[in-house]
Amino acid sequence: MKKLLASGKTIEDAVRNGLAQLGIQEDRVNIKVLEQPSKGLFGLIGARDAKVELELLPDGVEEAIHFLQEIAGAMELAVSVERVDENDAVRINITGSDLGILIGRRGQTLDSLQYLVNIVANRHSNHRLRIVLDAEQFRERRRQTLEALSDRMAMKVIRTRKEVMLEPMTSQERKIIHARLQNNPRVKTFSQGDEPNRRIVIGFKD
Template sequence: MKKLVASGKTVEEAVRSGLNQLGVGEDRVIVTVLEQPSKGLFGLIGAKEAKVELQVRPDGVEEAIEFLREVTGAMQLKVDIERKDERDQVLIQMTGDDLGILIGRRGQTLDSLQYLTNIVANRHSDRHLRIVLDAEQFRERRRQTLEALSDRMAGRVVRTRKEVVLEPMSSQERKIIHARLQSHPQVRTYSQGDEPHRCIVIALK
């Protein structure tokens, strides 16, 4: 946890000085007053400034980004990391060359890294954080692929009158398929099995 000692003629001035040096807002720090200001003899001799210690509160998302920098650095990957705060989650987008190794087969490596990133973020946060990790817009491309798959498999179920069991997927990917077909007039979806082998079944209504 980052700490800084700052001084000023008043406690308020010392705090402002510390915040300027740290580049953060007052809501991001814990302030401890180390010394109150004193005027000294005749208001001049022995005068002491106020001294405060500012301790930066840990930011879970920043800690998660630092974790990602360490991981990608260890893999000798040059990665740009961009943070986007959304309504109920934080999207961390990674861009760079040769990020296929970070994505893995059908995003399995990316999902595992996302799981670890969420652990790191929530370890350093006093509120629950939900982080979605993406690399080279993989999540959007995968969403489009899954929606196209949903449409094809729904058509097969209608045509053959037989249910279709899809391969095991993460809960995030299963939600995409459920959402895509929830308003379909002829088929319904449900999940079966246990993690990590839980899969979606598409069946006639």
């Protein structure tokens, strides 16, 4: 871990000087006092500044990004990784060529990677982190596809007045369907089955 020695007239000054050099907040470091300040004889002779050691704590998101880069390197993929801090999560966007292998069929590989990334991040964090992993805006494109599917199936249910059962989906994808149709006055949605084969059913609302 990175360590930095800093000094100041007081312990607080020394810590403040060290944090300024690192460009981080106090919750990102362990602080060890190496030397208390001394005014010396008559406040002049032998006066010593306070000395502290700041040890930089690992950042869970940075560790997760490093983990992703190692995976991409092992797969001989040239990728760029962008971190976006949001209100309730950290989004990590991967860009590059030939990322289909990282996305997998309907995003299954991407979901598995996201699960592993969250484990790595939280192992190196003293507070709960939620990371959303995306590649080439796959999740946004998938959301649009699911919303379009929701609209088509809702119209079919309204036309035939018969239930439609969709293919098995992840909980996140099911949430997209539920949210899309929750305000539709003519259809209702519910989930049926057990993971990983849990499905959404769209029914006619009498």
